[in-house]
Amino acid sequence: MGGPVRVVAKFGGTSLGTGDRINRAADSIAAAVEAGHEIAVVASAMGNTTDELLEEIEFEAEDRDRAEIVSMGERTSVRMLKAALAARGIDAAFVEPGGDGWPIIANDLGEVDVEATTRRTQELAADLDAVVPVITGFLAQNHAGEITTLGRGGSDTTAVMLGRYINADEVVIVTDVEGVMTGDPRVVEGARNVGRITVDELRNLSFRGAEVVAPSALSYKDDGLGVRVVHYQHGDLLTGGTLIEGEFENLIDMQEAALSCITVAGRSLRNSPGILADLSQVLRDAGVNIDAVASGMDSVTFYMSEERSKEAENLLHSKVVEDQTLSSVTVEDRIAVIRVTGGELPNRPGVILDIVQPISEAGINIHDVITSATSVAVFVAWDDREQTLNIVQNEF
Numbered sequence: 001m002g003g004p005v006r007v008v009a010k011f012g013g014t015s016l017g018t019g020d021r022i023n024r025a026a027d028s029i030a031a032a033v034e035a036g037h038e039i040a041v042v043a044s045a046m047g048n049t050t051d052e053l054l055e056e057i058e059f060e061a062e063d064r065d066r067a068e069i070v071s072m073g074e075r076t077s078v079r080m081l082k083a084a085l086a087a088r089g090i091d092a093a094f095v096e097p098g099g100d101g102w103p104i105i106a107n108d109l110g111e112v113d114v115e116a117t118t119r120r121t122q123e124l125a126a127d128l129d130a131v132v133p134v135i136t137g138f139l140a141q142n143h144a145g146e147i148t149t150l151g152r153g154g155s156d157t158t159a160v161m162l163g164r165y166i167n168a169d170e171v172v173i174v175t176d177v178e179g180v181m182t183g184d185p186r187v188v189e190g191a192r193n194v195g196r197i198t199v200d201e202l203r204n205l206s207f208r209g210a211e212v213v214a215p216s217a218l219s220y221k222d223d224g225l226g227v228r229v230v231h232y233q234h235g236d237l238l239t240g241g242t243l244i245e246g247e248f249e250n251l252i253d254m255q256e257a258a259l260s261c262i263t264v265a266g267r268s269l270r271n272s273p274g275i276l277a278d279l280s281q282v283l284r285d286a287g288v289n290i291d292a293v294a295s296g297m298d299s300v301t302f303y304m305s306e307e308r309s310k311e312a313e314n315l316l317h318s319k320v321v322e323d324q325t326l327s328s329v330t331v332e333d334r335i336a337v338i339r340v341t342g343g344e345l346p347n348r349p350g351v352i353l354d355i356v357q358p359i360s361e362a363g364i365n366i367h368d369v370i371t372s373a374t375s376v377a378v379f380v381a382w383d384d385r386e387q388t389l390n391i392v393q394n395e396f
Contacts, residue, residue: 022080028234153216180197213229264279283312313331
C-alpha cells in the first residue's frame with residue numbers, strides 16, 4: 001500500500017497463543033504504527049481459552065453469567081497485547097464492554113444496533129492518530145450495559161464491522177494459515193496460497209469447511225473494504241496472504257429466458273461411476289451449456305436453454321441407447337428458475353421451508369429445488385414465474 005492507511009488488525013487465538021506470538025503481534029503492530037499507519041486491533045482469547053472456559057462451566061449457569069465468564073479470555077488478551085505495545089513505546093489502550101468508549105451495541109441474540117454502533121465506532125476512530133485501541137473480539141454489550149456476544153466467528157465479525165464503520169482501508173485477519181489455499185495442504189500435494197479471491201467464491205468454500213474468515217463477518221464487508229488473511233509468522237500487516245475482494249450481495253434473481261428440463265432415467269445411477277461425467281461430456285462436446293443439474297438414485301436432470309433442448313435430447317438419447325444401465329430420456333419445456341443468493345442463508349435455520357412453503361400454499365407446483373452453500377434455486381412452470389418471484393421477494 002502506498003501512503004498511510006487505516007487498518008483493523010484482528011489477531012486470532014492461535015496468533016496470541018504464547019508469549020512469543022504476543023511479541024510477534026506487538027512487533028507487527030508497532031512497525032505499522034511507526035510507518036505512519038492508523039491501526040485498530042481486535043484480539044481473540046489466547047489459544048483455546050474460550051472453549052476451555054466453556055468446558056469448565058459444568059454447572060447450570062444463566063446466559064448472562066456464561067457471557068461474563070467467557071469474556072475473561074478476550075479481556076486477558078487485550079491487556080497482554082496492550083502491555084506488549086506499551087513496552088515498545090506505542091500509546092495503546094484496551095477497550096472492553098462496560099468501559100468508556102466501547103463501540104459495539106447488540107441485543108442478547110447478537111443482533112447489532114447499527115446506528116448506535118456506527119456512532120460509537122466513529123468516536124473511537126477520532127483518536128486513531130494518537131492511540132492504538134486494542135478491542136476485545138467476539139463480545140458486545142446491550143443498551144443496559146450488560147455483556148453479550150456476537151456468536152460463532154464473533155472476533156472476525158468485530159473486526160470487519162469495525163473496519164466498515166470507521167472507514168478503514170483494510171481489515172487484516174492474522175491467523176495460523178497462509179490465507180486461502182488451492183486445497184487442504186494436509187490432503188493434497190502442491191497446495192499453494194491464493195493471492196486474491198472474491199467474497200462470492202470464498203463464501204461457498206467457507207460453508208464447506210474451508211473457513212478462514214467467518215461468513216457472518218463477511219456480510220459486513222462492502223466493496224471498498226479489503227479483507228486480508230495472513231499468517232502470524234508473516235510479520236507484515238500490509239502485504240502477503242490472501243486479499244478478499246468484493247462484497248456479499250443478497251440477490252433474488254429470475255432468469256429471463258425459459259429453460260428446458262431433460263431427465264435421463266436409469267437403474268441405480270448414483271452407484272454407476274462416471275455416468276454423470278459421460279452424460280455431461282456429450283453435451284460439452286456439442287457446446288451445450290448446462291444451467292443446473294439435479295440427481296436422484298435413478299435419474300439425472302439437466303436444465304438448459306430451450307434453444308438447445310432438442311439437440312441435447314438427441315445427444316442424450318444416443319447415450320441411453322448405448323448404455324444398458326440407462327432407460328429413457330424425457331424433456332419438459334417452459335421452466336422458470338428463481339434464485340435466492342445470500343451470505344447469511346446457511347445461518348438461517350429453516351430457510352428452505354421459508355422459501356418453499358409460501359409457494360406451495362399459493363398452489364404453485366415446484367418442479368425442483370436445488371441448493372448450494374449460499375443459494376437456493378426454485379424451478380417452476382414458466383407461467384407461474386411472476387407470482388413465484390413476488391412471493392419470494394415478499395419473504396426476503
